[in-house]
Structures are given as C-alpha cells and as structure tokens.
Amino acid sequence: MPIAKNHLVAVFGTSLIRKMFNEGTRLKAEHGEENVFDFSLGNPIVPPPPEFSEAIIRIMKEDIPGKHAYMTNSGYRETREFVARFLTEEQGVPLHMDNIVMTCGAGAALTLLFQAILNVGDNVVVSIPNFVVYKTYVENFGGELKTVPCQENFLLDLEAMEKAINRKTAAVLINSPNNPCGVIYPQEQIDALAELLERKSREYDRAIYLVSDEPYRQIVFDDYVVPPIFPSYKHSIIVSSYSKSLSIPGERIGWTAIHPEADEGDLIVKVMTTATTGLGFTNAPALMQRAIVEVNGKTVDPEIYRKKRDLLAGPLKEMGYDFILPHGTFYIFIKAPGGDDMKFVDILQNELILAVPGTGFNMPGYFRLSCCVEDDVIIRSLPGFKKAIEKTIEKN
Amino acid sequence: MPIAKNHLVAVFGTSLIRKMFNEGTRLKAEHGEENVFDFSLGNPIVPPPPEFSEAIIRIMKEDIPGKHAYMTNSGYRETREFVARFLTEEQGVPLHMDNIVMTCGAGAALTLLFQAILNVGDNVVVSIPNFVVYKTYVENFGGELKTVPCQENFLLDLEAMEKAINRKTAAVLINSPNNPCGVIYPQEQIDALAELLERKSREYDRAIYLVSDEPYRQIVFDDYVVPPIFPSYKHSIIVSSYSKSLSIPGERIGWTAIHPEADEGDLIVKVMTTATTGLGFTNAPALMQRAIVEVNGKTVDPEIYRKKRDLLAGPLKEMGYDFILPHGTFYIFIKAPGGDDMKFVDILQNELILAVPGTGFNMPGYFRLSCCVEDDVIIRSLPGFKKAIEKTIEKN
Known part of the structure; x- marks a missing residue:
C-alpha cells in the first residue's frame, strides 16, 4: 500500500x-x-484585544502596493524591526532585525530552527513535563529528544540535565511558563542552566544552544515575571508566537530571535530563511505581520x-x-x-x-x-x- | 560546527x-x-479583487466566537465545504468536504502530501521545465524527483514518462498552466497520461497518484481552459492556492483535494491532517479561510x-x-x-x-x-x- x-x-x-x-x-x-x-x-x-481588529481593518483600508505579496522570507523589515525593538527592551540585550525570523507560529519556528541546527544523530534535551509535539519537531530532522526528570515542584533538575547532555547535544529546550504545569523557571535556574551549558559547550567544543519556547510569556499571574534568557547565555534562541498573547492561534504568526552573539547565529538565520521555502512555509502570513506592528505589544x-x-x-x-x-x-x-x-x-x-x-x-x-x-x-x-x-x- | x-x-x-x-x-x-x-x-x-478586502473587513467587524482560534487541522467545515462545492463544479466529479485539506499555500500542500505518500526510496516523476523547489519537497521525505524531458513545444513526452516510471514511483507531478513555460496540457494529454498511469498502476500493483499543482488555473488567456483531471483518473490529487488568483501569496492559503475514489484517499487526508501538527504548520490561517468563502470564487x-x-x-x-x-x-x-x-x-x-x-x-x-x-x-x-x-x- x-x-x-x-x-x-x-x-x-x-x-x-x-x-x-x-x-x-x-x-x-x-x-x-x-x-x-x-x-x-x-x-x-x-x-x-480590540487593537488587533482595528489594526487589521485599518490595514485593509489603506492603499499599500503589494499589500499581500511575497516579502523577504524572513519577514517584513518593519515587522522584524518591531520585534527586535520589543525584545531589546524585554531582554535587555540589543537586537537587530537580522536576528529575527518571522514564522508561521512557534511550531514553524522550532521546525525551521531544528532543521538548521540538527545533524542526524544529534539530540535535544528537554525537561518533563513537555509539549508532546517537541519529539516530532526534533525527529523530523533525524534528531533525538531526550527527556529528563524535573524536580518535585516541576523546576529543572540540573543534575539530571547534566547527565543527559553529551557530545551529540545540539540544544537544551525549555518552555517557560510551562505547558502543562504553568511553572516559570526562576532567574537562578536560568543562570545555573547557563553556567552548565557554558561548561558543557567548552567540554564538547561546540556551542550547545539554549532554546526557549515562550508563547505563554505574557500569560502570567500574581506579579510573576519570566526572566529573560539572553543576558544569561549568549548561545540562546527564543521562539514565540502571538497565539496566546493575542488569542490568534489560528492565524499562525510567530518568530525566532537569535542572540546577536550566538555561535553561527547569522548562519542559523540564513538557513532558516532558506529552509522556509523548502519546507513549504515560504513566509509568515503578510497581513498578520503588518498587524503585529500596529498592535504594538498590546495583549x-x-x-x-x-x-x-x-x-x-x-x-x-x-x-x-x-x-x-x-x-x-x-x-x-x-x-x-x-x-x-x-x-x-x-x-x-x-x-x-x-x-x-x-x-x-x-x-x-x-x-x-x-x-x-x-x-x-x-x-x-x-x-x-x-x-x-x-x-x-x-x-x- | x-x-x-x-x-x-x-x-x-x-x-x-x-x-x-x-x-x-x-x-x-x-x-x-x-x-x-x-x-x-x-x-x-x-x-x-475588492471583494477580498471587503470580506476581511466584514469578518473583522462581525462578532464571531473564537474567530482566530485553532480549528480542526484540516480547516473550517465551511471553507472545506466551499472548496468542495467549487471543485465539484470545476472538475465535474462530486467532492465532499472530507476530500479537502486546507493548507498554508500550495507549497505546504505538496509538503504534507509527500509526507503522506512517500516512503524512503520512492520517486516522483515530473516533466521539465519544472519549479525548482519540487525537488526539495520530495527529498524532504527521502524521495527522489525524477525529471523527464518534454516535447519541443513543452507538452508532456509520455514515452519519456513511461520510461521513468518504475515500481518505486509514488506519483507523477504535473503543473498546468506551467511555471515557467505557461503551457497548458490539453485534454488529450491528460487522458493519455491517465491511461499510462492506470496501466503502470496495474503493472506495479500500486496506485500511482497523479498530482496536479494548479495555482495558475485562473490565470489563463485567449479562451484556453485547463482541463479537469479528476474525470480522467481516479487516483488523482489537486493542490492549489489563492496566491495567484487573488494576488495574496504572502498570506499562505491553499488546499489539497483528493479524488473521492483515490486509493487510500481517506488515509491520505488523515495523515496530512496529523502531519500538519508535526511539521509545524498546524492549520491554514484562520482569517484567510473565512475570507475565501466570502470571496466566493472571484479572482x-x-x-x-x-x-x-x-x-x-x-x-x-x-x-x-x-x-x-x-x-x-x-x-x-x-x-x-x-x-x-x-x-x-x-x-x-x-x-x-x-x-x-x-x-x-x-x-x-x-x-x-x-x-x-x-x-x-x-x-x-x-x-x-x-x-x-x-x-x-x-x-x-
């Protein structure tokens, strides 16, 4: 058959x-x-938020040549500039639009990223509990998802992580606030993880990327804040989407941000920008890219x-x-x-x-x-x- | 590195x-x-066309619960019903919404389709001249794209095609009107190709799919028409998008239609619907799916x-x-x-x-x-x- x-x-x-x-x-x-x-x-x-609908209607009424045409695969300059500005403030690390790739949601971002950084046989380490589709995203490109136990309170078990990391580890993937448990990894854990990854990167003579999947960053309660990862570790990459922060998961709009000092960061952007054609994504939806700029961070x-x-x-x-x-x-x-x-x-x-x-x-x-x-x-x-x-x- | x-x-x-x-x-x-x-x-x-902008504005002003939420991976019922109705008329073969998968453009449609129908080592036969990315779409899943010569006038060389087809052939891919040459394969060629594929399917005891990539179907001149493929061959699959017919390639909205009598057609739909999660597409953009219905075939x-x-x-x-x-x-x-x-x-x-x-x-x-x-x-x-x-x- x-x-x-x-x-x-x-x-x-x-x-x-x-x-x-x-x-x-x-x-x-x-x-x-x-x-x-x-x-x-x-x-x-x-x-x-009402700003979202207002933005779409405004854009649709405007006279913009090529409003819905193809743009550079990585996204409109204005949109990438906006995301770079937004993240510069959020992360406290200066970002440039060339550090940003707009994607069809965070799922597409992870898919393109793993295509870029995984060689067959590489692994990605993730703490449980974890989103079930991570495994597929990694296995699509011949990688292996290694799940490691967490602490009783769902925080990262860094000793378990250290044991799981080996010379085939391309990245550690975290998801904070975490789906399904809702826990935010605190600053101390991010710092300790960064220290571990620096040590392991030296040991294995390869930059082990820290990939942070953060679609729930804006959905936090009780004065909790999600600590920025960029100041703690330079080989880090954030993927996110507007699915949760704007309640628009059906529209498939997200991004990848690569730390400006990440090892081969420019190359990752180039590969993702090329791979988006070969994987059939082409680019993040045009109208949503335009809307994101106008919504200007409202959630x-x-x-x-x-x-x-x-x-x-x-x-x-x-x-x-x-x-x-x-x-x-x-x-x-x-x-x-x-x-x-x-x-x-x-x-x-x-x-x-x-x-x-x-x-x-x-x-x-x-x-x-x-x-x-x-x-x-x-x-x-x-x-x-x-x-x-x-x-x-x-x-x- | x-x-x-x-x-x-x-x-x-x-x-x-x-x-x-x-x-x-x-x-x-x-x-x-x-x-x-x-x-x-x-x-x-x-x-x-103005109907497109009008539709978007109307939808954005309407009060629709979960307007931009996730929907069934294969797309909104209303959208799939619309596409099924539209194609029933165009193809002259009755289609049901369950024969349709809405996708992020035709590129995503081909990607998901090839994930569904290709086992490693299978091949897909295509006539030159052909869109360069077909090769990547096929190779993503361990397949081989076999390109065959065309006739002097760019029409299909069916003898060359016959020679290229073997027991590893999962599909023949055609693109009509063709990018880059603008030629439409006439009814006689479609019929002859169907006859060839029926014969070869019997010979190799597997349904060789005819995949027709038709994003330019609406951009035709001088009373030319693109002959429907569904009446000629039951193991056929059409992929298309609204990129060219509505001038919205940046919005990533397309579909796959599987002949209701295609071998394992239901299974292909199921696999594509599952694979869209694992490949990071999730679903075709929600707002565009809604707009397509309202635009109602205008181009x-x-x-x-x-x-x-x-x-x-x-x-x-x-x-x-x-x-x-x-x-x-x-x-x-x-x-x-x-x-x-x-x-x-x-x-x-x-x-x-x-x-x-x-x-x-x-x-x-x-x-x-x-x-x-x-x-x-x-x-x-x-x-x-x-x-x-x-x-x-x-x-x-």
Missing part, C-alpha cells in the same frame, strides 16, 4: 490528545455539547485567565486535589488521585469531564486541565470533580 | 534565484531601483496579465526572440539567443534586465521573464532586450 508506513502509527496509534478528542466528540453527541465539560483544549476563548488581559484559574483551583484544592498553583499559562497540572492518570481521566470522563493525562506530556501520574472554558463550565463541572476524587479515595 | 551540514549547500550553493536576487540588489543600489528592469520574480503586482482579472504578456511578447517576437506564447501564468519562457542561458542572462544583466536562467527549471537554453511588472518597466526595457539579442547574434 502506498501510504508512508511511518505515519500509520501517528494516525492510528494511541495519540492521547486524539483519543480525548474522539471520546469528547462521542460524549458531546450523546449527552449534548453543553453537558460535557471540555478542559482538554488549549484554545484561547478570550477575544483578541489579552491575563487577569481573565487568572480569575478562571482561581475559580477552578480554589474548589479543587478544597476537594483534596494536589497541585502547584500555576504561575502562568492557562493550564493546571494536577496529581491524579490514585496515581494512575489514565484511569483517573477515565473516571473524570464518567462525570463528562475531559482532561488530558500527564502521560501525554511524558509525566504519568498527573492530568492537565485547560482553563480555556467559560466560567459557567467551570462552575457546573465542580460536582463532577468532587465525585471523581471521592470515588477514587474510597477505592484506595 | 553545529549547523546542519546538509544546509550549507542550500545557503551558499549556486541557487540561481538567489544569485539573481543578490545581483539585482547590487544593480539596483548602483543604478537606482527605477533603472533596473526586474523580470525575475513571480510576485503578483495586481491588487486583489483578479487575467486580462491584466494577458495585456502585459502581449506588451512584452509582441516586441520580443519582432526582435527575433523565439518562444511559445504562454496560454497562462504570468511568465514567458524564451530560447536563449546563442543557446547558453547563463551567458545570455548575463548579457541581459548588462542591459540592467533581470531574468531567471532555464537551468533553474532543469531546462538550460531558455530563460524566464515574469510579467509581474508595471507596463512602464516593460516599455523602457525593450531597447535593452533589442541590444542583448543583437549583440548575441553578431557574435555567433
């Missing part, structure tokens, strides 16, 4: 998100959409997500659920009562609650809830959460 | 388009932008390109340039006077005219001009074209 055999597993295998999705569809059909409490999807429900109000987090986290804590209150993102990552996340997610499903088992993030024993739901869904779901934990505690 | 070695060639090698681009930049800096006649880029200069007026073609082709013919008047696209593919396209493109450059050598399309001895320029540029460039051919004829 003609279909590439390596994809059959992907399609028919035990993709947990897909399983949840199918199960969810079935439950919604059976019980009515409004009676199923779907906490499985990280799909923002908060509308974009959705993270307070909306903070309130949803508290609306859900408060009662769950009282019921006996065990979790660290997330510093950011719109997720809560919770210890599965009874210890078996697959089993507990099934129990929740009996209460018509959809959650993603931690196994999907390489961290069995936990489950993820997304707060991208109406307040009403949270409130109506609470009796189900209560029943689920009570049933489990009774049994054990 | 950490950069993936296989990309160094791509960046520093002899990419002809890049060479032209750099040379063009240098010439423009030296002689002033308005004095350089740049016929090298296929970047539409005709503005999109730019191909007459604009027809007039530009004639404005350029008429005088060139008189000067003695040898070419087939294109049936569609915005290109003219011309025999290089003297026979050496690289040399003649250099001679044109001395006249401040930028063209792409046929070598870049696997067809040395020709050069491509793009009519995506202002009429004024065409008119002012004519003395240069005259000098270039006269110089070459004198010498030979």
Whole structure:
C-alpha cells in the first residue's frame, strides 16, 4: 500500500490528545455539547484585544502596493524591526532585525530552527513535563529528544540535565511558563542552566544552544515575571508566537530571535530563511505581520485567565486535589488521585469531564486541565470533580 | 560546527534565484531601483479583487466566537465545504468536504502530501521545465524527483514518462498552466497520461497518484481552459492556492483535494491532517479561510496579465526572440539567443534586465521573464532586450 508506513502509527496509534478528542466528540453527541465539560483544549476563548481588529481593518483600508505579496522570507523589515525593538527592551540585550525570523507560529519556528541546527544523530534535551509535539519537531530532522526528570515542584533538575547532555547535544529546550504545569523557571535556574551549558559547550567544543519556547510569556499571574534568557547565555534562541498573547492561534504568526552573539547565529538565520521555502512555509502570513506592528505589544488581559484559574483551583484544592498553583499559562497540572492518570481521566470522563493525562506530556501520574472554558463550565463541572476524587479515595 | 551540514549547500550553493536576487540588489543600489528592469520574480503586482478586502473587513467587524482560534487541522467545515462545492463544479466529479485539506499555500500542500505518500526510496516523476523547489519537497521525505524531458513545444513526452516510471514511483507531478513555460496540457494529454498511469498502476500493483499543482488555473488567456483531471483518473490529487488568483501569496492559503475514489484517499487526508501538527504548520490561517468563502470564487482579472504578456511578447517576437506564447501564468519562457542561458542572462544583466536562467527549471537554453511588472518597466526595457539579442547574434 502506498501510504508512508511511518505515519500509520501517528494516525492510528494511541495519540492521547486524539483519543480525548474522539471520546469528547462521542460524549458531546450523546449527552449534548453543553453537558460535557471540555478542559482538554488549549484554545484561547478570550477575544483578541480590540487593537488587533482595528489594526487589521485599518490595514485593509489603506492603499499599500503589494499589500499581500511575497516579502523577504524572513519577514517584513518593519515587522522584524518591531520585534527586535520589543525584545531589546524585554531582554535587555540589543537586537537587530537580522536576528529575527518571522514564522508561521512557534511550531514553524522550532521546525525551521531544528532543521538548521540538527545533524542526524544529534539530540535535544528537554525537561518533563513537555509539549508532546517537541519529539516530532526534533525527529523530523533525524534528531533525538531526550527527556529528563524535573524536580518535585516541576523546576529543572540540573543534575539530571547534566547527565543527559553529551557530545551529540545540539540544544537544551525549555518552555517557560510551562505547558502543562504553568511553572516559570526562576532567574537562578536560568543562570545555573547557563553556567552548565557554558561548561558543557567548552567540554564538547561546540556551542550547545539554549532554546526557549515562550508563547505563554505574557500569560502570567500574581506579579510573576519570566526572566529573560539572553543576558544569561549568549548561545540562546527564543521562539514565540502571538497565539496566546493575542488569542490568534489560528492565524499562525510567530518568530525566532537569535542572540546577536550566538555561535553561527547569522548562519542559523540564513538557513532558516532558506529552509522556509523548502519546507513549504515560504513566509509568515503578510497581513498578520503588518498587524503585529500596529498592535504594538498590546495583549489579552491575563487577569481573565487568572480569575478562571482561581475559580477552578480554589474548589479543587478544597476537594483534596494536589497541585502547584500555576504561575502562568492557562493550564493546571494536577496529581491524579490514585496515581494512575489514565484511569483517573477515565473516571473524570464518567462525570463528562475531559482532561488530558500527564502521560501525554511524558509525566504519568498527573492530568492537565485547560482553563480555556467559560466560567459557567467551570462552575457546573465542580460536582463532577468532587465525585471523581471521592470515588477514587474510597477505592484506595 | 553545529549547523546542519546538509544546509550549507542550500545557503551558499549556486541557487540561481538567489544569485539573481543578490545581483539585482547590487544593480539596483548602483543604478537606482527605477533603472533596473526586474523580470525575475513571480510576485503578483495586481491588487486583489475588492471583494477580498471587503470580506476581511466584514469578518473583522462581525462578532464571531473564537474567530482566530485553532480549528480542526484540516480547516473550517465551511471553507472545506466551499472548496468542495467549487471543485465539484470545476472538475465535474462530486467532492465532499472530507476530500479537502486546507493548507498554508500550495507549497505546504505538496509538503504534507509527500509526507503522506512517500516512503524512503520512492520517486516522483515530473516533466521539465519544472519549479525548482519540487525537488526539495520530495527529498524532504527521502524521495527522489525524477525529471523527464518534454516535447519541443513543452507538452508532456509520455514515452519519456513511461520510461521513468518504475515500481518505486509514488506519483507523477504535473503543473498546468506551467511555471515557467505557461503551457497548458490539453485534454488529450491528460487522458493519455491517465491511461499510462492506470496501466503502470496495474503493472506495479500500486496506485500511482497523479498530482496536479494548479495555482495558475485562473490565470489563463485567449479562451484556453485547463482541463479537469479528476474525470480522467481516479487516483488523482489537486493542490492549489489563492496566491495567484487573488494576488495574496504572502498570506499562505491553499488546499489539497483528493479524488473521492483515490486509493487510500481517506488515509491520505488523515495523515496530512496529523502531519500538519508535526511539521509545524498546524492549520491554514484562520482569517484567510473565512475570507475565501466570502470571496466566493472571484479572482483578479487575467486580462491584466494577458495585456502585459502581449506588451512584452509582441516586441520580443519582432526582435527575433523565439518562444511559445504562454496560454497562462504570468511568465514567458524564451530560447536563449546563442543557446547558453547563463551567458545570455548575463548579457541581459548588462542591459540592467533581470531574468531567471532555464537551468533553474532543469531546462538550460531558455530563460524566464515574469510579467509581474508595471507596463512602464516593460516599455523602457525593450531597447535593452533589442541590444542583448543583437549583440548575441553578431557574435555567433
């Protein structure tokens, strides 16, 4: 049969998100959409800030030659200049537009970046819990994703990381605030990680890149801040998108920023800019690139997500659920009562609650809830959460 | 050094388009932008039809929940239904929305499709002259692009194709109207190709797909029509985009349509829909998907390109340039006077005219001009074209 055999597993295998999705569809059909409490999807429900729509309308009314034409693969000069200015302030390291590649979201950014920095057999080290698709992004180019344990509180376990790094390590990948656990790695950890990477880069005589995936940087609560990585380590690269900060994940607009002093940084930009043609991306969507400049750093109000987090986290804590209150993102990552996340997610499903088992993030024993739901869904779901934990505690 | 070695060639090698681009930049800096006649880029200069801007503005003003959120990877139901309806009429074969995958342009469509249908070692057969990036799209997944000669008039050489097809052939790829030569393969050729593929599919006991890349279908002249491929061959797949028909290549919106009776067609859709996550595309841009439905098949007026073609082709013919008047696209593919396209493109450059050598399309001895320029540029460039051919004829 003609279909590439390596994809059959992907399609028919035990993709947990897909399983949840199918199960969810079935439950919604059976019980009515409004009676199923779907906490499985990280799909923002908060509308974009009004500045976004205003910008698009303004641009569409303006007379701009070649408004929707191809531009330089890496993106409009104005957009890259804007991102460079924005990051110069955020990171405290002066960036130039040539350090920026605009991409079709952070996923495209990681894909292009890994095409640039991975030789077959190289590895990328990441701490659990981690976004499931990282593995594919790395394996696309013959790399290996090495997952390492985290500390009890989800912070980086630098000793475990040190053990995992070897002469084939091209990069360490971090995601802060972290999907699924919502933890922000503090300044001390970034500094310690930088020290480790400097030491290991010397030891193996290659620049080990620190890649920071930061789409949730703007979705943070309670005066937490995400420490900038550029001042701590020069071989560092940030990828991000406006998917969460502007609630526009469907529009596929993001970027890669390469530290101006990163080893072979210019070459990485050149390879990414060439590779974007060969991988079929070509460039980040033109209209969104123009809009980003006009929106000028405005974001959705993270307070909306903070309130949803508290609306859900408060009662769950009282019921006996065990979790660290997330510093950011719109997720809560919770210890599965009874210890078996697959089993507990099934129990929740009996209460018509959809959650993603931690196994999907390489961290069995936990489950993820997304707060991208109406307040009403949270409130109506609470009796189900209560029943689920009570049933489990009774049994054990 | 950490950069993936296989990309160094791509960046520093002899990419002809890049060479032209750099040379063009240098010439423009030296002689002033308005004095350089740049016929090298296929970047539409005709503005999109007004219905496009109106649609975007209308959508942005509407109150739509999750307007810019993630949707099903394959695209909005409404958009896929629209494309299915549109193609049902165009192809005369009834299509369902589940036969459609919305993609980030035709490049993404081919990338995802080749990921789905290629096993390592498979090949894809294409007639020259061909778009240079096809090779990368195929090689990304361990495939081999086999280029075969065409007839004198650029039509398919079916005997050459038959010789090239073997048991490792996953697909034959055609591009009609063709970039760079502007030729449309007529109904008889499509039928003959279908007959060949049916025979070869039986011989090798595998469905050899016919993949038709049709982004220029709407840019056709002089009552030419592009024959539909679906009625002729059931294992066929069309990829296209709105880049040329709406002049929005920067927005990255296209689709793949799989013949409802194609072997394992449902599986191809499933794999593409899964692969779009792993390759970092995720989905086609949301706003553009919504706009496509509202624009409802309107296109730019191909007459604009027809007039530009004639404005350029008429005088060139008189000067003695040898070419087939294109049936569609915005290109003219011309025999290089003297026979050496690289040399003649250099001679044109001395006249401040930028063209792409046929070598870049696997067809040395020709050069491509793009009519995506202002009429004024065409008119002012004519003395240069005259000098270039006269110089070459004198010498030979």
